[in-house]
Amino acid sequence: MLSSSRHHYYKGFLQFNIESPTMLPTPQAACVSTMKSWSGQGTAPGGLTEGIADYVMIKSTYYDPEGYTKPGEGGRWDEGYGVTARFLEYCDSLRNGFTPKLNNKMRKVYKDEYFQELLGKPLSQVWSEYKAKYGNIPADSAGAGVKFIVTNNARNLPGGLRFDREIGIPYTLQTMSTINQFIWNLFEQHSYSERKNIPVLNVFISDFTGAAAYTNGDFNINVSAQVIQSYPPGPGKARFRFTSLMYHEMAHIFQWSGNRTAPGGLTEGIADYVMIKSSVYWWFSYTRPGEGSRWDEGYGVTERFLEYCDSLRKGFTVELNKKMRYAYSDGYFVELLGKPVRQLWADYKKKYGNIPVGEGYLLPDEISKTLLY
Known part of the structure; x- marks a missing residue:
């Protein structure tokens, strides 16, 4: 003893x-x-x-x-x-x-x-x-990659059934890994110390309305089964729409937001920026350069403005994201481009003719119908 x-x-x-x-x-x-x-x-x-x-x-x-x-x-x-x-x-x-x-x-x-x-x-x-x-070491993995989990909570509903039939969990897991690496490369986050610590990322296919998808918490993406059901019919169209959506939603998981001090429209614009850079998006119906009434209006309006800022300084959007790691300030535009964001927005609108939202270039109805259906 x-x-x-x-x-x-x-x-x-x-x-x-x-x-x-x-x-x-x-x-x-x-x-x-x-x-x-x-x-x-x-x-x-x-x-x-x-x-x-x-x-x-x-x-x-x-x-x-x-x-x-x-x-x-x-x-x-x-x-x-x-x-x-x-x-x-x-x-x-x-x-x-x-x-x-x-x-x-x-x-x-x-x-x-x-x-x-x-x-x-x-x-x-x-x-x-x-x-x-210390190299951003995840517990029990010594720096291993993100663990991806996909759960279909709507298996008995039309959208959930379509997800299983035309998209599927194996495809989603593979796509999440691809998007993860794409975002790290785009944001120039080549080491663990430069990235958010995301040990696990969940995707839930669930029954809800009001949005195509949303994130909650740091590790969860919720996708609407009803929206999946509404995707246009045809070979590969559900996968294409779903993949485009995942580029946007996963960007929210991995981007910086200044500890949530950045304008919501800016974070939405950066998420769309990731989607546009992936080339997996519906280009014919997407926001045209010059549309919108505010630089932080979000989604396509802000994304097109960020592309304009990139044209003034290569890699601007990536640098802006890096600066937003701990806090956000409009002053970052001055630091990176030498002009206040309002002046940049005015210059941008002047360049493209100050186009209101929804008044960009429209395709003929017959072309739209061919592409959509």
Whole structure:
């Protein structure tokens, strides 16, 4: 029988008591540990409190370093346990005693803003820089690619049946991988440190109206089975429409949005920009250069404006996306093109004759019918 000893570790707010066999310190030691920490009266993320508990365990040295989470692993800062503990250690390296100070602030309530107060940066930026430092390693995959999952929740409905019959899960999985690589190449995101951390991407075929598709959260795309059912009949037409839609929706997953401070119309325009660059879109009915009333109107209007900006500076849209990693500012247009965005929009409209939406070049009815049907 192995002898036991009681180990005490004090660090600021922490008191760590553990009984563990002296010859076999393991991560399970945390299960019999006690610590005094605050949780913002239950408002702190559960993953953070679990991470602080693991932080105590690591500081005690009663854990197995060989089998423990490595710095940089994980998909979210508040994923908990080792992922969050390693992130807290990184925060400690930026400010000595960060984790005890964070705990002290959490006595009555928790706020993400505590990271800004203590480190001078938003939490999302601190996490991104941490991931960049260690190569953006997904948990348990050491830098492997995105995992794609497709679920048809409308199998018994006409749109779901058509999806299975004319598009299919195998094709969708293959297409998602192709689009993923296309977006990384287009955005010049050639290393993990330059990319969003997307460990998994779900596509759900579901029954809803009001939109062809939408994203929710960081890892989910929802596609309307009713819209799939409405695609024009004919060999390959459903796949073409679906693939075009996926270029747009997956662009939303991988693009930067200035931590959601960028105009919604701009992010929609960049998503369409990705779709246009792929050449998988319905060119004959797409927005013409010069259409629209605002530069951030979104979709085709903004996409055509971004193409115009590209003509003034090669790679403008890619550079703009890079600048939007942490925040958005209209000033980026001045930095990249030397003119305010309103002046650029006025110059653009002047070049193309100030065409209102819907008054671009129209095809004869017989040509439209041939192409559509």
